[in-house]
Amino acid sequence: MIQVQQVNHTFLIGKKGKEKKVPVLKGLSFEVKQGEIVAIVGKSGSGKSTLLHTIAGFMSPEQGSITVNGQETANLNETERAVFRLNNFGFIFQNFQLMPGLTAFENVELPLKLKGISPKKRKESVEQMMDKVGLTEVGDHYPNELSGGQQQRVSIARALITNPPILFADEPTGSLDSETEQDILLLIQNLNQTLGVTFVMITHDEEVASIAHRTFKMRDGELVKGDAL
Ligand SMILES: Nc1ncnc2c1ncn2[C@@H]1O[C@H](COP(=O)(O)OP(=O)(O)OP(=O)(O)O)[C@@H](O)[C@H]1O
Ligand SMILES: [Mg+2]
Numbered sequence: 001m002i003q004v005q006q007v008n009h010t011f012l013i014g015k016k017g018k019e020k021k022v023p024v025l026k027g028l029s030f031e032v033k034q035g036e037i038v039a040i041v042g043k044s045g046s047g048k049s050t051l052l053h054t055i056a057g058f059m060s061p062e063q064g065s066i067t068v069n070g071q072e073t074a075n076l077n078e079t080e081r082a083v084f085r086l087n088n089f090g091f092i093f094q095n096f097q098l099m100p101g102l103t104a105f106e107n108v109e110l111p112l113k114l115k116g117i118s119p120k121k122r123k124e125s126v127e128q129m130m131d132k133v134g135l136t137e138v139g140d141h142y143p144n145e146l147s148g149g150q151q152q153r154v155s156i157a158r159a160l161i162t163n164p165p166i167l168f169a170d171e172p173t174g175s176l177d178s179e180t181e182q183d184i185l186l187l188i189q190n191l192n193q194t195l196g197v198t199f200v201m202i203t204h205d206e207e208v209a210s211i212a213h214r215t216f217k218m219r220d221g222e223l224v225k226g227d228a229l
Contacts, residue, residue, distance in 0.1 A: 002032040007064030024050050026221040037192055037199040039209040042218030048202045056089055056168050057081045090159030090167040094174035096151040098143040105139035108157045133157045149180035169201040185211050
């Protein structure tokens with residue numbers, strides 16, 4: 001489903017004229033299969049988020065190839081890539097990133113509005129999705145009227161409402177207490193099993209990595225050879 005081949009990326013860091021080249025991704029190659037949960041672990045600064053941003057098409061790597069469902073994402077222009085993301089990827093973040101002025105229901109509905117789906121169909125899909133993630137009671141709450149776990153459920157529902165085959169998560173439980181984290185991990189496992197969604201998750205947390213089918217460890221921009229590779 002996702003093929004990463006010989007991906008290299010260097011950032012220029014520092015003051016103008018005195019920039020330093022810092023290699024952040026060094027010859028990464030791996031595959032993620034359909035229906036897998038993959039965890040990416042590694043120390044702060046090892047390049048995890050940069051890797052996720054390249055796979056998800058927010059930035060192009062300097063070198064290498066990334067194909068998703070057979071599409072070489074580097075070959076797409078900005079607009080094509082945005083459309084590709086909207087059709088193929090969902091995202092969840094550590095700090096949820098919900099729209100504060102929209103209710104839980106409206107947050108989940110937003111991607112469907114962007115896709116031009118009719119109000120009647122939107123209502124139907126959102127209600128089904130809210131039910132699936134256990135949010136039926138709180139649809140009219142604003143984000144600041146929700147617990148952290150509920151906010152993350154909203155963000156998962158919003159990520160999945162367009163039926164993307166792949167969901168990316170950067171520290172999805174990083175802001176949650178351990179009990180709420182367990183709830184969210186069970187939800188992720190459930191969605192993986194019932195909908196067949198592929199998950200690629202960055203985490204510092206062993207509990208989170210424990211639900212992954214495979215774990216990739218990054219060190220200084222490289223993948224440490226292990227069982228996963
Ligand atoms: N936009 C950028 N410009 C320059 N350097 C960057 C940029 N983004 C990241 N870096 C550098 O690239 C390296 C890897 O950063 P990255 O954010 O991928 O690490 P990470 O593994 O996600 O760390 P964390 O666990 O702290 O989130 C770091 O040294 C960072 O300073
Ligand atoms: Mg990061």
